[in-house]
Amino acid sequence: xxxxxxxxxxxxxxxxxxxxxxxxxxxxxxxxxxxxxxxxxxxxxxxxxxxxxxxxxxxxxxxxxxxxxxxxxxxxxxxxxxxxxxxxxxxxxxxxxxxxxxxxxxxxxxxxxxxxxxxxxxxxxxxxxxxxxxxxxxxxxxxxxxxxxxxxxxxxxxxxxxxxxxxxxxxxxxxxxxxxxxxxxxxxxxxxxxxxxxxxxxxxxxxxxxxxxxxxxxxxxxxxxxxxxxxxxxxxxxx
Numbered sequence: 001x002x003x004x005x006x007x008x009x010x011x012x013x014x015x016x017x018x019x020x021x022x023x024x025x026x027x028x029x030x031x032x033x034x035x036x037x038x039x040x041x042x043x044x045x046x047x048x049x050x051x052x053x054x055x056x057x058x059x060x061x062x063x064x065x066x067x068x069x070x071x072x073x074x075x076x077x078x079x080x081x082x083x084x085x086x087x088x089x090x091x092x093x094x095x096x097x098x099x100x101x102x103x104x105x106x107x108x109x110x111x112x113x114x115x116x117x118x119x120x121x122x123x124x125x126x127x128x129x130x131x132x133x134x135x136x137x138x139x140x141x142x143x144x145x146x147x148x149x150x151x152x153x154x155x156x157x158x159x160x161x162x163x164x165x166x167x168x169x170x171x172x173x174x175x176x177x178x179x180x181x182x183x184x185x186x187x188x189x190x191x192x193x194x195x196x197x198x199x200x201x202x203x204x205x206x207x208x209x210x211x212x213x214x215x216x217x218x219x220x221x222x223x224x225x226x227x228x229x230x231x232x233x234x235x236x237x238x239x
Contacts, residue, residue: 050146
């Protein structure tokens with residue numbers, strides 16, 4: 001469930017901040033147009049938990065804040081708290097376009113990365129893993145925050161469109177508990193607020209754009225990672 005095509009291709013990605021009413025209306029509207037992602041397995045949603053990395057100088061954070069046109073981020077991601085399937089992702093942004101490359105890693109390696117331990121780079125490792133390990137050794141990259149949320153994903157093959165509704169977005173400092181079933185988290189957004197993401201390749205079909213009335217929504221420029229770091233405080237609730 002890596003949410004990426006096998007082709008290496010930069011994609012358009014737009015984000016919108018919605019309230020509970022907009023979210024409910026849009027979700028109903030989209031469900032009449034697009035198919036639920038097959039990975040929801042009939043539930044309509046799945047839980048995402050991501051562990052993000054940054055340098056000691058917080059380069060990724062400040063590049064995002066400054067709107068730097070070319071930047072990369074590393075994260076480890078699991079779905080539905082399942083430590084049996086762990087994915088390392090490198091997400092690159094180039095002038096409002098995004099590219100995601102990923103590779104599976106096992107639990108033992110994941111725990112080493114969570115602890116910031118030295119891991120020897122070998123030639124048979126996937127490129128994404130080699131680059132992260134190099135950055136950890138040379139730039140001091142280390143895990144800094146967990147981002148967790150509930151995602152309702154919809155897809156359309158025409159234009160390779162993906163529409164996702166991310167609700168209950170939370171952050172956590174409990175790095176050592178990343179693979180645990182329950183961790184301590186804090187809400188990111190005010191009650192009822194969610195983030196809508198719309199992604200596509202060469203084109204976004206007009207019938208989707210017009211039906212969703214995207215031009216009337218509140219566009220959001222910052223990433224979940226940036227917002228979770230920006231409003232990171234101690235305390236929290238259990239989930």
